[in-house]
Amino acid sequence: MSNIGDALGTAVEGGLLSRAVASKATGKQPPDGDDVPLAEGHFSESSCLNCGELLTGPHCHQCGQKAHLHRTLGAFMHDLLHGALHFEGKTWKTLPKLAFKPGELTRRYIAGERARFVSPMALFLFSIFLMFAVFQAVGLTTPTDIDTEGPIAQAKVQASEARADVQLKYDALPENDPQRADLSGEIAKLDTALAAIETGQDYTFTNKDDKTVSMSIKQTGWNWLDNAVQKWRTNPSLMLYKLQANSYKFSWLLIPLSIPFVWLLFFWKRRFKAYDHAIFVTYSIAFMSLLFITISLLIKFGAAEWLWGSMLAFIPPVHMYKQLRGAYGLSRFSALWRLAVLLFFIAIVAMLFLQVLLLLGAI
Structure with missing residues (x-):
C-alpha cells in the first residue's frame, strides 16, 4: 500500500x-x-x-x-468518435490513397505531410482492432474441439478397450490361478499407458488385437519447448485459443520483424532509411488488415468463392507492387523483382511471427 x-x-x-x-x-x-x-x-x-x-x-x-x-454532450461524442475511429477529414484523404495510391501516400507521409494524413501507426492499430473484432462477429475464431478422432483419442480408446478385455480375463480366472499375476501386470502397464496418454507423455501398449501402439517424441532438452509440445498434445483447443489471443496482442511485432527484410531490398541505396521502410511496412499491414475485413464480410454474407478468392490472390501482390513503385520511385522491372523477393520474405516473417506466438503460448 x-x-x-x-x-x-x-x-x-x-x-x-x-x-x-x-x-x-x-x-x-x-x-x-x-x-x-x-x-x-x-x-x-x-x-x-x-x-x-x-x-x-x-x-x-x-x-x-x-x-x-x-x-457539451455533442462535444464529448465528437471526441469519442475521434479517439476511437480517428473520424475526421483526413481519414477520407488517407483511405482512398491507401487503397489506390499507396506509394504516393507512403512517399508524401515520409516527405513530411503528417497533418494531411492519418499516421501509419494510428491506422495500423485501428485496422488490427477492427479486423479481430469483425473476425469475432462473423465467427472466424479458433475451434473449441480439435480432431476428436485423432491419434491421441484413438490411442486412449484402444488402451481402454485393451484394459477392459484383460480385466475380463482376469476376473474370469480363479483366485489361485497363476495366470492372474501375468494379467495383473498387463493391467498395470495399460494403466500406465492411459496415464501417459492423458498427460501427453510417451506411451507403449498392446491392444486387444495384439498389435503394439506407441507414441514417442524425442526430448530436446529445452524445457520450454518440451512443455509446449506436451501442451499441444494434451489440449490443442486451449493452445489454439492462446495462439489467437497472442496474435491480437502482439500483432505489432510484424513491423519490427518486417523492417530488416525490406531494408535488404534497398541496402545499397543510402537515401532510403529504416524510418522509410517502417512507414512502408505499417501502411501495408494496415491495408492488408482492411482487406481481410472486407473478405471476411463477403464470406459471411455469402459472396461467391471465386470473388473473394480472386481478391485474396491478386489484390495483395498488386497493392505491394504499386506501393513499392510509388514509395521508392522504382521502374517497373525494379518493382517487379523486389516484389518477388518481398513475397518470399513475407513467408519468412510469417513463420518467425508464428514461432514467437508458439513460444509465448508455451510460457
Missing part, C-alpha cells in the same frame, strides 16, 4: 511540476476553468485554458490546444 501511495504522490507532484514549468515558460497562469464564463456549453475564453497564452487564432500557438472548447 505504501508503494501505491508513493506512486500516486509522485504522479501528483510531477503533474504540479509540469504545470508550473509550463506556466513559467509562457509567463502566464492558465485560467481556472470554473472562472471562465460558460454559455450553453461554450467557453468564452480569451486565453488558452491549458497554458494561459493569449489566443490569436483557432489554436494556441504555445501548446497547440484547440481554442473555443465546448463542454
